[in-house]
Amino acid sequence: MSYEKFAYLYDQLMKDVPYNKWTDFILDMAKKYEVKGFKLLDLGCGTAELSIKLAEKGFQVTGVDLSEDMLTVAQTKANEKGLDLLFFQQNMAELNGLGSFDIIGIFCDSLNYLQLEEDVLNTFQRVYHHLDDHGLFIFDVHSVFKMEEIFMNQTFAVNDDDISYIWHCFEGEYPNSVEHDLSFFVLDKESDMYSRYDELHLQRTYPVDVYKKWLHESGFEVVEVTADFEAQPPQEQSERIFFICRKAKLS
Numbered sequence: 001m002s003y004e005k006f007a008y009l010y011d012q013l014m015k016d017v018p019y020n021k022w023t024d025f026i027l028d029m030a031k032k033y034e035v036k037g038f039k040l041l042d043l044g045c046g047t048a049e050l051s052i053k054l055a056e057k058g059f060q061v062t063g064v065d066l067s068e069d070m071l072t073v074a075q076t077k078a079n080e081k082g083l084d085l086l087f088f089q090q091n092m093a094e095l096n097g098l099g100s101f102d103i104i105g106i107f108c109d110s111l112n113y114l115q116l117e118e119d120v121l122n123t124f125q126r127v128y129h130h131l132d133d134h135g136l137f138i139f140d141v142h143s144v145f146k147m148e149e150i151f152m153n154q155t156f157a158v159n160d161d162d163i164s165y166i167w168h169c170f171e172g173e174y175p176n177s178v179e180h181d182l183s184f185f186v187l188d189k190e191s192d193m194y195s196r197y198d199e200l201h202l203q204r205t206y207p208v209d210v211y212k213k214w215l216h217e218s219g220f221e222v223v224e225v226t227a228d229f230e231a232q233p234p235q236e237q238s239e240r241i242f243f244i245c246r247k248a249k250l251s
Helices: 006-013 019-032 049-056 068-080 117-130 144-151 208-217
Strands: 039-043 060-065 086-089 101-106 131-142 155-159 163-171 177-188 193-204 220-227 240-247
Touching: 019 049, 019 101, 019 131, 039 049, 039 117, 049 060, 049 068, 060 068, 068 086, 101 117, 117 131, 117 208, 131 144, 144 177, 208 220, 208 240
Parallel strands: 039 060, 039 101, 060 086, 101 131
Antiparallel strands: 131 240, 155 163, 163 177, 177 193, 220 240
16 A cells, blocks of 8 residues: 555645544543553554544653654654654554553554455554553444445545545455545646646445454453543444453453
8 A cells, every 4th residue: 555645745644633522532541540651652643633632631652653754744744843753654553562551552544455364453452552551542444334334335435625636445355445536636836737646545444343352362461442532432323433442350
């Protein structure tokens, strides 16, 4: 998957993403489960829009992403705001050497970009070893319902003055997976002409019980599962599933 151009369009395309809801959710969970420290690891941080909001709330944020271009944008944004954030280019399934954290998060369905079951399991295990014994692991994923009923074989389009896109969704190679075929048309104001850029993004999800099983096998206690930013368990038509986990207590 290429993010070379997408990284520099990302914030403009994602301007309606409810980052404030994620921020409030993380703060609420930290308070509810009495997290003592403020060191937070944001895996799949992208251009750091959420990382920056969390840093502004007092967290000591470290961001990790696979895309060098995303991290370039992230570092520029943090510098412009005078924030001291650390960024590392790593695959979350191979996370290594970053120390321990009070909260580790994989937000904005970033976990769904892992195509293989073993990569999800490896990610959980790597998170376990980087999480403080009293810390929280928080992540969200697309539901199976959203993959099958909302994304599958659908087309979405946006036509703005400076940037437009056409987004086709196709069935992916694996069960509960989708291929997002995106074409962007970006206006060059100097030439008054549009340039076209194409991206292919792959996402895959699993049933809630499968995630629970893998988390248990990785040493976590799943303390709460909610959906769609509501303090309620997932329903049949829930679209985004949130998992809140701690290291399991030794018997």
